[in-house]
Amino acid sequence: MTDMATPKLSAKELERLLEAEFPGMFKREGGYGIEKVWYGGSRICKYFSPRSLRPGGTIAGTTLMALADFAPYVAILASLGWVPLAVTTNLSINFLKKPAQRDLIAEARMIKFGKRLAVAEVSIRSHGDDDLVAHATATYAIPAPEVK
Amino acid sequence: MTDMATPKLSAKELERLLEAEFPGMFKREGGYGIEKVWYGGSRICKYFSPRSLRPGGTIAGTTLMALADFAPYVAILASLGWVPLAVTTNLSINFLKKPAQRDLIAEARMIKFGKRLAVAEVSIRSHGDDDLVAHATATYAIPAPEVK
Amino acid sequence: MTDMATPKLSAKELERLLEAEFPGMFKREGGYGIEKVWYGGSRICKYFSPRSLRPGGTIAGTTLMALADFAPYVAILASLGWVPLAVTTNLSINFLKKPAQRDLIAEARMIKFGKRLAVAEVSIRSHGDDDLVAHATATYAIPAPEVK
Amino acid sequence: MTDMATPKLSAKELERLLEAEFPGMFKREGGYGIEKVWYGGSRICKYFSPRSLRPGGTIAGTTLMALADFAPYVAILASLGWVPLAVTTNLSINFLKKPAQRDLIAEARMIKFGKRLAVAEVSIRSHGDDDLVAHATATYAIPAPEVK
Numbered sequence: 001m002t003d004m005a006t007p008k009l010s011a012k013e014l015e016r017l018l019e020a021e022f023p024g025m026f027k028r029e030g031g032y033g034i035e036k037v038w039y040g041g042s043r044i045c046k047y048f049s050p051r052s053l054r055p056g057g058t059i060a061g062t063t064l065m066a067l068a069d070f071a072p073y074v075a076i077l078a079s080l081g082w083v084p085l086a087v088t089t090n091l092s093i094n095f096l097k098k099p100a101q102r103d104l105i106a107e108a109r110m111i112k113f114g115k116r117l118a119v120a121e122v123s124i125r126s127h128g129d130d131d132l133v134a135h136a137t138a139t140y141a142i143p144a145p146e147v148k
Numbered sequence: 149m150t151d152m153a154t155p156k157l158s159a160k161e162l163e164r165l166l167e168a169e170f171p172g173m174f175k176r177e178g179g180y181g182i183e184k185v186w187y188g189g190s191r192i193c194k195y196f197s198p199r200s201l202r203p204g205g206t207i208a209g210t211t212l213m214a215l216a217d218f219a220p221y222v223a224i225l226a227s228l229g230w231v232p233l234a235v236t237t238n239l240s241i242n243f244l245k246k247p248a249q250r251d252l253i254a255e256a257r258m259i260k261f262g263k264r265l266a267v268a269e270v271s272i273r274s275h276g277d278d279d280l281v282a283h284a285t286a287t288y289a290i291p292a293p294e295v296k
Numbered sequence: 297m298t299d300m301a302t303p304k305l306s307a308k309e310l311e312r313l314l315e316a317e318f319p320g321m322f323k324r325e326g327g328y329g330i331e332k333v334w335y336g337g338s339r340i341c342k343y344f345s346p347r348s349l350r351p352g353g354t355i356a357g358t359t360l361m362a363l364a365d366f367a368p369y370v371a372i373l374a375s376l377g378w379v380p381l382a383v384t385t386n387l388s389i390n391f392l393k394k395p396a397q398r399d400l401i402a403e404a405r406m407i408k409f410g411k412r413l414a415v416a417e418v419s420i421r422s423h424g425d426d427d428l429v430a431h432a433t434a435t436y437a438i439p440a441p442e443v444k
Numbered sequence: 445m446t447d448m449a450t451p452k453l454s455a456k457e458l459e460r461l462l463e464a465e466f467p468g469m470f471k472r473e474g475g476y477g478i479e480k481v482w483y484g485g486s487r488i489c490k491y492f493s494p495r496s497l498r499p500g501g502t503i504a505g506t507t508l509m510a511l512a513d514f515a516p517y518v519a520i521l522a523s524l525g526w527v528p529l530a531v532t533t534n535l536s537i538n539f540l541k542k543p544a545q546r547d548l549i550a551e552a553r554m555i556k557f558g559k560r561l562a563v564a565e566v567s568i569r570s571h572g573d574d575d576l577v578a579h580a581t582a583t584y585a586i587p588a589p590e591v592k
Contacts, residue, residue: 021203055169061236062214069209088209089413090386090435092240092536094563094581096556111576112540116412117385117437119538121565121579132555135565137538137581139386139435141413237561238534238583240388242415242433244408259428260392264560265533265585267390269417269431280407283417285390285433287534287583289561317499351465357513357532362506384505388536 005039007078014077021084032070037078040110044071045127048103059099064124068093068136071108072120076140079110085143086118093136100126104133111137118142153187155226162225169232180218185226188258192219193275196251207247212272216241216284219256220268224288227258233291234266241284248274252281259285266290301335303374310373317380328366331401333374336409340367341423342400355395360420364389364432367404368416372436375406381439382414389432396422400429407433414438449483451522458521465528476514479549481522484557488515489571490548503543508568512537512580515552516564520584523554529587530562537580544570548577555581562586 009017011034015026025031030049034042044067052063069088076086105125112119117139124134157165159182163174173179178197182190192215200211217236224234253273260267265287272282305313307330311322322328326345330338340363348359365384372382401421408415413435420430453461455478459470469475474493478486488511496507513532520530549569556563561583568578 055232061217061239062210065213065217065239066210069213084203088243090240090242091209091213092238092388092581094238094556094583095236096563111538111579119540119579135555135563135581137536137579139538240433240536242408242435244415259431260390267392267431283407283415283433285388285431287390351528357535358506358510361509361513361535365505365509380499384539386536386538387505387509388534390534391532 007037007039008081009037009078011035011037011078014074017077017082018074032067034074035105037074039079040075040113042071042075042078042108044074044106044108046104046106048101050101053101057101059101059104061095064095064099064104064134065091065093065136067104067106067124068122068134069138071106071122072110072118072138072140075108075110075120076118076142079113080142083143086140088138089117089141090139091136092138093134095134096132099133100129103127114142116142116144155185155187156229157185157226159183159185159226162222165225165230166222180215182222183253185222187227188223188261190219190223190226190256192222192254192256194252194254196249198249201249205249207249207252209243212243212247212252212282213239213241213284215252215254215272216270216282217286219254219270220258220266220286220288223256223258223268224266224290227261228290231291234288236286237265237289238287239284240286241282243282244280247281248277251275262290264290264292303333303335304377305333305374307331307333307374310370313373313378314370328363330370333370335375336371336406338367338371338374338404340370340402340404342402344397344399346397349397353397355397355400357391360391360395360400360430361387361389361432363400363402363420364418364430365434367402367418368406368414368434368436371404371406371416372414372438375409376438379439382436384434385413385437386435387432388434389430391430392428395429396425399423410438412438412440451481451483452525453481453522455479455481455522458518461521461526462518476511478518481518483523484519484554486515486519486522486552488518488550488552490550492545492547494545497545501545503545503548505539508539508543508548508578509535509537509580511548511550511568512566512578513582515550515566516554516562516582516584519552519554519564520562520586523557524586527587530584532582533561533585534583535580536582537578539578540576543577544573547571558586560586560588
């Protein structure tokens with residue numbers, strides 16, 4: 001899988017298409033930002049919002065799981081084109097370290113691109129920190145292309 | 149593990165304690181309801197809200213993941229008493245069927261209760277339907293009891 | 297999923313067909329026994345052999361993983377008929393308790409039977425013990441039926 | 445985690461210590477070879493043996509799972525010293541591509557080294573091929589150090 005290959009949709013095009021489906025999803029507080037996409041991968045920011053804090057000052061696990069699911073979804077759309085009906089069939093996440101009260105950065109890397117199944121590995125870090133906050137693998141069922 | 153053993157905290161006590169930490173979490177629209185707890189398990193309702201719908205009329209995977217994480221957490225609190233610092237270390241979920249536009253019911257069953265780790269299995273169904281919408285396993289690190 | 301529905305292949309037929317592919321797999325020491333199959337499930341015995349012991353007197357994790365993979369495979373063959381090219385795409389296992397130096401019993405239960413993917417949950421116990429030694433979920437890709 | 449840090453045990457020392465526990469495990473046909481260890485990782489070879497082939501000419505999933513479990517175990521021993529009682533608590537593996545009839549190479553990378561839990565990510569490839577054959581994550585419980 002050549003990381004450098006040209007994606008079918010750019011980060012900007014994806015933000016525009018996704019914003020139309022999920023209005024407000026890319027807002028600066030508590031929303032997402034698509035930082036970069038390439039064939040087989042994506043780099044996604046989840047902007048910090050005090051509202052996703054939990055007692056003890058940690059960011060909710062739900063926020064991390066949503067990010068772990070979203071980053072490969074963006075990588076699939078960037079690589080295959082607009083196939084919004086790709087659905088997650090399995091997600092397995094390890095929570096490794098308490099996240100800081102900062103933006104989160106997720107990098108998704110597709111480790112399989114089959115005709116029917118795509119599998120990704122996702123690394124999540126607090127912005128500016130090398131340690132992993134969480135690591136996930138996720139599988140997506142790719143809808144068969146429509147016969148025209 | 150005797151399912152029928154008396155839990156240390158009742159469903160009502162748990163709703164009260166958790167509501168104090170997470171105000172609004174048990175509201176009737178889009179919130180949770182603790183239907184039943186026993187030693188080693190819980191039955192949780194996630195009330196339907198049109199706001200968690202996604203294009204295509206499905207309930208967001210994030211909603212299912214949050215429920216799969218919350219149900220064992222409640223089972224652990226019910227069984228061990230108020231140990232709010234139990235933290236999820238791993239969650240693995242299979243999405244099996246498109247959920248209906250109805251309340252979701254999750255049943256968590258602890259399959260291991262060690263001194264340091266607890267492991268649960270979770271079945272999620274649409275209210276009134278026998279088929280599984282999702283199935284998860286999750287592991288929690290239990291904090292060591294404080295020495296007094 | 298009706299557990300009681302008639303399977304397409306019986307335990308005896310499956311042992312005969314599988315033995316032809318994997319000679320010796322059902323021998324009494326260290327081999328498997330198909331105790332029961334039904335539509336959507338199987339009950340498999342892994343006979344104890346001192347050779348699968350590890351230092352500390354435990355049964356090798358590899359033995360448990362192989363059993364967790366084999367039990368759903370048998371359940372799929374019993375339910376769908378002879379589709380030996382069903383392949384495992386994901387297996388996630390939790391090791392819960394040190395197994396006794398005895399036969400192991402695995403029960404597989406299909407929790408999804410799609411056209412392309414089948415998902416199973418597997419419970420493994422030491423013979424005669426109620427506690428779980430291990431619990432797994434596994435996903436299988438089902439080959440498309442041949443067009444005749 | 446500095447990959448380049450000095451491990452406590454070298455590849456050679458580990459082969460000697462493990463061979464004493466599991467005689468024959470490093471034989472050239474069908475056995476393992478510890479190619480390299482560093483603080484937080486390992487590179488393990490599983491030598492090809494025609495005996496681990498399955499109908500269709502594929503290497504048994506069991507062989508891949510055993511390798512996915514062994515590589516992080518070696519990385520933990522190399523990094524922490526001789527703690528042979530580290531036990532696997534969870535292993536989740538995705539099978540991505542049919543392995544070639546060649547040696548397999550596994551690279552384990554520790555993504556968490558806590559006091560009680562260690563988590564690893566494992567990439568398995570056919571020797572000389574860039575594509576992943578399988579990818580796994582595994583969690584290990586580290587025994588508390590003995591008080592002297």
